[in-house]
Amino acid sequence: MQKGLVLVAPLNWGLGHATRCIPIIKALQVDGYKPVLASDGAALSLLKEEFPDLEWYELPSLKIKYAKRGFWFKFKIIIQLLKLIKCIRKERHFIKNLSQQIEIEGIIADNRLGLYHSKIPSVVISHQLRVFSGSSTWLTSKLHQFYIKKYDECWVPDKAERPYLSGKLGHLKHSKLNLKYIGVLSRFELRKEPIKYDILILLSSPEPQRSLLEKRLLEELKHYKGKVVLVRGLVDGKDNILEDSKIKIYDYLTAKPLETIILQSKVVIARSGYTTLMDLAKLNKKALFIPTPGQFEQQYLAKRLQRHHIAPYCQQDNFKLSQLDEIDFYSGLNASIFSRDLSLIDAFSLFEGK
Incomplete structure (x- = not known):
């Protein structure tokens, strides 16, 4: 009706x-x-x-x-x-x-x-x-x-x-x-997908902090030998940009393609925004969180996840590629909270x- x-x-x-x-x-x-x-x-x-x-x-x-x-x-x-x-x-x-x-x-x-x-x-x-x-x-x-x-x-x-x-x-x-x-709410559904990417970078926050983090991460990852995919969170951007054979960059993805790429990624680097936490929990992903500088809510959530041994975090200016090794020592987000x-x-x- x-x-x-x-x-x-x-x-x-x-x-x-x-x-x-x-x-x-x-x-x-x-x-x-x-x-x-x-x-x-x-x-x-x-x-x-x-x-x-x-x-x-x-x-x-x-x-x-x-x-x-x-x-x-x-x-x-x-x-x-x-x-x-x-x-x-x-x-x-x-x-x-x-x-x-x-x-x-x-x-x-x-x-x-x-x-x-x-x-x-x-x-x-x-x-x-x-x-x-x-x-x-x-x-x-x-x-x-x-x-x-x-x-x-x-x-x-x-x-x-x-x-x-x-x-x-x-x-x-x-x-x-x-x-x-x-x-908790998520647009995604958990399903099986083969792992294609070693690292997925998810960006979404107001400027200029979004661009500052993107620049920092790409600088750190330029010598990384694994496969990296970056979703920049720019809704009005281009469909995708291929920088080289190692890093694939999307300006924006709608729900289903983004869901697939998250599932196909071994680990995720992302802001600790609450919606991001809900989405990654729905898909049972392991992640490293980088809270937006000065954003008290994201700082709190990131510290809480680390304290509960769910996911590590680091400050934006302190990120080093070696910190990704810490992810293996945490349980990861889990759909049981849904x-x-x-x-x-x-x-x-x-x-x-x-």
Whole structure:
């Protein structure tokens, strides 16, 4: 039975918010809903590539850029808080106007904090119940929770009980938030593939840090004798570039080709973004993580994985090829964490109306 429209709107900050919405969009389609897309920049381009037949809208952009030096990251983000609040106001204006143009049965906003509506069941997806920012963590967390409370529900892409993936980010001892733990999300499916590559490099983070890491890794790997594949995370780039017989470079890959290359790779080098962790866990991969300099959440997740003997990490400026040897001494990410406390189809019952 065909149901109504559900707006799916991920934040454009890296590609992770958009990619983890892919299984939600597919589940909505299976359950008879008609997803409508809304985002901006690379996140919107990615979703349009994955779902070319779906209607879409462009949202106001935050245009977040990371500092060149990790030391300045927190200061740059704090300076942009006013810009964030302005963007939230624009989102409020957008959803008010859109609800007058089309009949929406539900809203799913992935870390978009202004897309709630008093007459439309509204969900925010976030694994960041705490927003780490060093000494200002209490402030950024309170601000984030202030906006989360405006939604009918907050879906946390993790398990409520151990073993879970997000640690303190997605779990509070005491909370008045209406939380639903929907299990970690991934667009990928585990299957058998022969190993073709010794190393896969997955890049996805705002500039200039994405380019700085790419340059560092290619410099370290130029004398490496094994086979390397690099996925640069540039949605609007070329299909692929062959540099030489050892390193194959893709600017961007859609879900299925990327899934295949991950499965065909012995080890992965990647940022420790939460969506990347979920994807690699789904595919049972071993990895070395390099958190974005100054990005407190990625630093926390990388350290947590190393502390639990799951995967090693290193700082961007300290990467050496020899550090890949450490991966063998860690268990790797595992799909066992993908059991769900609540199915997505059950979660969609919220959209039966207020």
